[in-house]
Amino acid sequence: MADLQDELRAAVEMGGLDRPDRQPVKEPEFVTDAGGEAPEVNGDVLRRTHALLAAHPVADGYNGLPQALRQLPWYDLELGEGAIDTDVPRLREGRVGAMFWSLRLPEGLAEEQAVGATLDLLDLVQTVVREYPESLRMAYNAAQTIDARNCGRVAVLLGPAEAGALGDSLGILRALHALGLRVLTLTGTSWAGGGNGLTRFGEEVVREMNRIGVLADLSGACDPTVRRVLTVSRAPVLCTRSAARALRPHPANLPDDLLTRLGATKGLCLVPLTAEQTGPSVRDVADHLDHVRALAGPECVGLSGTYDSGAAHPQDLPDASGYPHLIAELLHRGWSEPDLSLLTWGNVQRVLRAADFTAKAAQQRRGPSTASIAQLDG
Structure with missing residues (x-):
């Protein structure tokens, strides 16, 4: 198999990233808005889209492939796998x-099984990445993510995991981090899932996450928990699957005041490409991105494909190959190329770097926490 780095270099020189054995991405079609300016020539939009994504590829904030692969008796991600949304050809096309x-x-997994089940998924991810060394590469920080991209591989980062995977133990949190975990969703536990926000032990979990470099994911958390984590955390937080509640009243979407607060704390809202949360069309997704950018700022918005999670996706965004359609729509709306480069790649890199910087600073001030839930919440 040819090295992906050679394929990437050749594609960029030719003005695109399409594989020779696949059809190019369908050129986006735009309709002139009534009373508005005519859209750019389709060919120019497509050229600019390809050039931008060649320099600033998509850093996808959430993909459910590990759980999807567990349901398959056999798969081949390199040749293409029709039973799932994500495979190597579609990642390249997207x-x-x-x-x-x-x-x-x-759903429905017993609490005492959560730790072992999470370890099984973590092992599966490591195994899958090893099976496709010419296409995928594990990454644990911003520098390794950039190295993978420069070598023509897709960087795979571990997370988010569910808070239940900790078994209410900070020692397990540290063990999961040592195995590669980089994002933890703060929902579904007694210390992070109640309507009153974080408990004292929950706050200690956040401090320990800051100390070791695990990012907090607040998608699906109740509003009091979101507000308290934004106060306690010294590292930026993620919302890996959250759009604008003002545009679509989904419980995982964020109200305007929290989007503004997220921007003020330099967090990152990764807008999901799902019909339920953002709407049935590319334009609906773009509306949410416009809204989040306006409130949180261009440096605080990103993309979350949410593929292979069981969710339905908007038209023209059915799988991981569809990102050029969305970027073309945003170019048509007047997004600048610097803002788009932050959306696709730069903002995720900033948050990864900030997590590492915060961890190094915290480790100089304090050692591993020995607190327990019985001590703080008992």
């Missing part, structure tokens, strides 16, 4: 350079 692979657990 110009994806990095992905967070979710360690989300099946």
